[in-house]
Amino acid sequence: MENITKRFGKVVANNAINMELREGEILSLLGENGSGKTTLMNMLSGIYFPDEGQIYIHDQPVTIASPKDAFALGIGMIHQHFKLVDLFTATENIILGLEGKLDLANARKKVQDICDKYGFDIDPDMKIYDMSVSQKQTVEIVKVLYRGADILILDEPTAVLTPQETDKLFTVMRNMKADGKSLIIITHKLHEVLDVSDRVAVLRKGEYVGDVATKDADQQSLTDMMVGHTVSLNISRPEPKDVEKRLVIEGLTAYDELGVKRLDDVSFTINAGEVLGIAGVAGSGQRELLESIAGLYPVASGHVTFYPPDGGKEKELVGLDPMKIRKSGISMSFVPEDRLGMGLVGSMGMTGNMMLRSWRKGKGLFLDRKDPEALANRIWEELGVVTPSTSFPVRRMSGGNVQKVLVGREIAQSPAVLMTAYAVRGLDINTSYTIYNLLTAQKMKASPSSMSAKTSTCCLSCVTASSFSAAVRSPAWSTPERPTNARSAH
Numbered sequence: 001m002e003n004i005t006k007r008f009g010k011v012v013a014n015n016a017i018n019m020e021l022r023e024g025e026i027l028s029l030l031g032e033n034g035s036g037k038t039t040l041m042n043m044l045s046g047i048y049f050p051d052e053g054q055i056y057i058h059d060q061p062v063t064i065a066s067p068k069d070a071f072a073l074g075i076g077m078i079h080q081h082f083k084l085v086d087l088f089t090a091t092e093n094i095i096l097g098l099e100g101k102l103d104l105a106n107a108r109k110k111v112q113d114i115c116d117k118y119g120f121d122i123d124p125d126m127k128i129y130d131m132s133v134s135q136k137q138t139v140e141i142v143k144v145l146y147r148g149a150d151i152l153i154l155d156e157p158t159a160v161l162t163p164q165e166t167d168k169l170f171t172v173m174r175n176m177k178a179d180g181k182s183l184i185i186i187t188h189k190l191h192e193v194l195d196v197s198d199r200v201a202v203l204r205k206g207e208y209v210g211d212v213a214t215k216d217a218d219q220q221s222l223t224d225m226m227v228g229h230t231v232s233l234n235i236s237r238p239e240p241k242d243v244e245k246r247l248v249i250e251g252l253t254a255y256d257e258l259g260v261k262r263l264d265d266v267s268f269t270i271n272a273g274e275v276l277g278i279a280g281v282a283g284s285g286q287r288e289l290l291e292s293i294a295g296l297y298p299v300a301s302g303h304v305t306f307y308p309p310d311g312g313k314e315k316e317l318v319g320l321d322p323m324k325i326r327k328s329g330i331s332m333s334f335v336p337e338d339r340l341g342m343g344l345v346g347s348m349g350m351t352g353n354m355m356l357r358s359w360r361k362g363k364g365l366f367l368d369r370k371d372p373e374a375l376a377n378r379i380w381e382e383l384g385v386v387t388p389s390t391s392f393p394v395r396r397m398s399g400g401n402v403q404k405v406l407v408g409r410e411i412a413q414s415p416a417v418l419m420t421a422y423a424v425r426g427l428d429i430n431t432s433y434t435i436y437n438l439l440t441a442q443k444m445k446a447s448p449s450s451m452s453a454k455t456s457t458c459c460l461s462c463v464t465a466s467s468f469s470a471a472v473r474s475p476a477w478s479t480p481e482r483p484t485n486a487r488s489a490h
Contacts, residue, residue: 001020001053001054002056003052004017004018004050004055005050006051013206014036014203018208019208022182023180024182025198027198027199027200027201027211028201029185030203030222032227034387034397034398036205037203038398045067045076046065049065071148074150075153076152076153078154080155086129090122090142091124111146112124117175120172133283141172152184166192185197188432190222193222200217202225210225238440240443243272244307245307247307249266249305251302251303252289254288266285270417275439290334290421295322299318303316303318305317308329330417335419344356346395347393349390350390353376376390379412385405386398404427407423
């Protein structure tokens with residue numbers, strides 16, 4: 001890729017980038033949130049067309065105006081969000097959209113041959129709706145291999161995988177590399193970069209910083225390249241002080257709309273002045289647990305009891321919706337798993353999304369925009385949100401920047417209870433550590449030196465097994481049946 005530039009209005013997403021991918025190598029593409037990694041790869045895969053610059057394949061200039069052009073050149077991209085038809089089998093999804101006569105039996109055999117060659121573990125006849133997340137990802141990878149891709153781009157492929165599934169994926173990637181394939185992996189997990197890649201290329205604020213052989217790099221040096229200055233990778237972990245119970249969950253049981261039990265007799269206590277980690281593989285009930293506590297998910301049986309910081313009478317939360325919880329005087333913040341579907345309004349800017357928390361403070365027909373605008377600017381500056389303005393629609397931001405806006409807004413409420421579902425999902429390491437330290441700061445508001453009756457805080461954080469050790473510094477532990485039995489307080 002030579003002098004590749006891409007602009008979106010006044011925003012320069014990629015500026016005169018020069019980068020090469022060698023045959024038979026695994027290249028990791030690193031950069032902070034909003035540095036232009038996915039945009040650059042979207043141009044290589046035909047989703048975007050560069051405003052300036054030239055792409056070369058085997059030293060020959062090529063034009064990639066669509067994904068079809070990319071496939072014709074042997075380039076395929078596996079996106080974070082899978083593009084599969086749930087009612088179809090793996091084979092049917094893999095051949096969907098191909099031209100020519102449909103021969104399902106021959107296609108199935110070819111799919112099986114690809115799986116056997118590279119070590120994929122998947123049944124070509126299995127329906128997508130019966131598959132795990134890792135199996136769906138396998139279908140997406142086999143889909144591009146079926147179309148003859150020699151260059152594969154994987155965008156955050158391990159974001160929702162367990163450590164065991166990640167190891168299997170890396171084994172497959174090494175098998176593809178041994179077969180002469182070239183792979184680009186976009187990830188924020190530096191230990192994975194060091195584990196699987198041969199070379200690391202770094203982007204910073206839309207510009208190419210340089211590349212380094214993985215054998216010559218470590219986490220600290222890569223982080224410094226990403227950020228542009230030395231960054232401390234230490235999390236402040238003060239011991240909990242003056243711990244007192246804030247929420248008591250007893251026998252919580254919940255069913256989904258199909259009658260499937262999602263929570264089964266869950267009981268635990270969360271104390272003020274601590275961060276409690278809930279671990280489990282994705283889909284083990286973390287979302288349902290937090291939403292049940294927040295009044296967003298129907299509870300079949302059990303109790304959620306809130307003990308006020310001022311020592312007043314305890315309050316039962318089961319049966320209350322979020323508005324009733326708020327009107328009862330309980331300050332609770334929630335960072336949901338679905339950041340755009342539930343947490344933020346995608347068509348609104350940062351200021352508008354801050355107003356979702358404060359619009360009732362306005363008088364009569366007039367809304368108070370001063371305080372939300374000030375909060376938006378503070379989050380923009382302190383968390384380094386990459387956006388041209390606070391009115392820029394959040395749906396047009398990168399996933400990591402969307403997460404910064406959401407987490408920043410909820411922490412700014414100084415709640416008595418702060419609940420987060422995957423608080424640092426999609427964030428680069430520098431911002432992840434910033435969020436960790438913000439959670440620690442919330443925890444310490446319960447200490448004598450800074451405690452007031454209204455700011456005694458506890459934090460409940462749900463994470464997947466793959467990110468649990470990083471988030472709460474405890475060994476990853478999970479069982480799909482009882483995801484809430486794992487506990488770590490710090």
